[in-house]
Amino acid sequence: MDVQSNNFIPAARIAIRDPQLQAALHASSTNSTRARAESLFAFGREHGEHMREQAAEAKRRALRRLPDLLERAEARMQANGMRVLWAEDAAEARRLVLDVIERHGARRIVKSKSTLTEEIDLNTALEDGGLDVLETDLGAYIVQIAGEHPSHIVGPALHMSKDTIRDLFVRELAMPPTDDAEQMTQFVRERLRQAFLGADLGICGGNFLIAETGSLCLSTNEGNGRMVTTLPRVLVALVGIEKVIESVDDFTTLAQMLARSNNGQVMTVYTQMIHGPRRPGETDGPEELYVILVDNGRSRIYGTGYAEALACIRCGACLNACPVYRSAGGHAYGWIYSGPIGAVITPLLAGLEHATPLPYASSLCGKCKDICPVRIDLPRMLLDLRHDLVTQGHSPALWSLGLHGWAAVSGAARLFSLARRGLRWGLRLVPNRLPGPLDGWTRYRDLPPAAPQSFYELWQERQKTRDHE
Amino acid sequence: MVPVDDRSGAALRARFAREAEKLGCAVHIADTSAQGVQQVLDLLGGDPAILSWDFEHIPLPGLAAALDEAGIRRVADDPGVRVGITGADAGLAGTGSLVLTTGAGKPRLASLLPPVHVAVLETGRIVPHFEAWAEQQRANGAHLDAGGTIVLIGGPSRTGDIANIPVRGVHGPGAVHVIIV
């Protein structure tokens, strides 16, 4: 998919006027955020924060030792019979996949959801090559038959209502009309079951790669990930180089943090550690297993002040918590990554000039950093990107557009005016910090001194005196 | 990791059962093998065929004979089969997860293709959490990557992809029964 992030502001304007989208966004983000807090802090705040600390440390340690861990992972995987390939960029990754497909004469391909394959636009390349490619995660499947792109890294179809999906299934798949989500799911189950059984090659991503054991780890809920990694004769896994972690113990911490932060599950329903192709005596599992380690800009980011963005485990929590994402939705960000992490990683991966509004797609309220399971300092990086925009000369017009944009989109204007009204009282007590939920705000911006009365209040008073005259 | 304070056998079993039920598993306790076999037969109803692990990997002596007697066949990968029967390498008390490793005689499909998965778990294989199990494997000199695939299963397959409505049994089993022996 082409990067359309420079359209953020007009796209967001349209999105905030779409009542159906607004309802869907509200429901899914509030649900996920509440469930996340309940599950993360089920054993008390301290325990939850401690787990988070462990997860953050595991990922940071992994990044510090990245080159070394990648080599160890590669050696283990090869010892276990996997074929390891390296792709420097998207084009090379696509070519490697096509080579494998050709070598095995595969025609029918089933995929389990992988954001990396969206990033490198793999489906288009496969379809252009005349191959049948089927997404099998329910959300990704819905988005694929609708001819759209995922709007959320975890829930690709979260922007669609049940009615929209029903109409889509009836129209495109001749589903017997039903309003029942369970029957709709059953209908898809039957269809995709046939596809799994007939597929000759599977493509998946990877949530983690463990250097200690060479494990390719997948956290999934529906079971399609297991089908894709079990039924077809050949399996190709595409994994970003930043996914490597050191040990099995790190994995158990991170796998739990991923599930909890995403939607409050203790663990995903299926947590797989794959250690190679089918062994002698086994009757199922892929006969050939390729792992393609994809760089595509990651090692460039690794050498900059934005390296911590590579710690992201794609849990989606910062999206669900972000007031801008909650209003604008995922598509407005113009590429596959949305929300705060999208606003940081899109300019880094796709080029700042292709995503100039995104560093401003934030009110810097600090919620993303507060919720991130690996404590990535997203607000800091958004500020640095704004700085880069200025020094690289992408500025003035976009500055004003950007500021205007985030005010409209995030409801920041309202929040800001509320904050300021409370402020004249608050300021006397706590000069530089806002209380409670607004605290994050002042960590990243200085508050302007409060006027004795706001314009709005002056105006109201004026009107009152007039009425009396 | 999830705190598991009481690590006596009975406490681990109770904790496992509670957590697995929270995830949507049906947990059955079998005091004797005969009772466990009966529970499997009850779950099978009148089904003519099953997918399953080799019986030596399912800790229910007498199961093979009982299925034989009932005329229930074990098939390799018939997609129409309703129930898959497996053992379990471990149960994780803290999270209610089953640990299944693959290998000869332990096919992946038995816990995946049929809409109903029945797992037979020995009480002695219930450990506090995955870290403890991994530690045990290392202590026994076994490499974690010696098995083809390790899968941790936490309840029935589920999705919320249609408007956040929770639905069970998307691609994997919609029902998971754990028989603890």
Ligand code: SF4
């Ligand atoms: S940046 Fe943090 S919160 Fe956002 S998706 Fe990545 S890991 Fe999750």
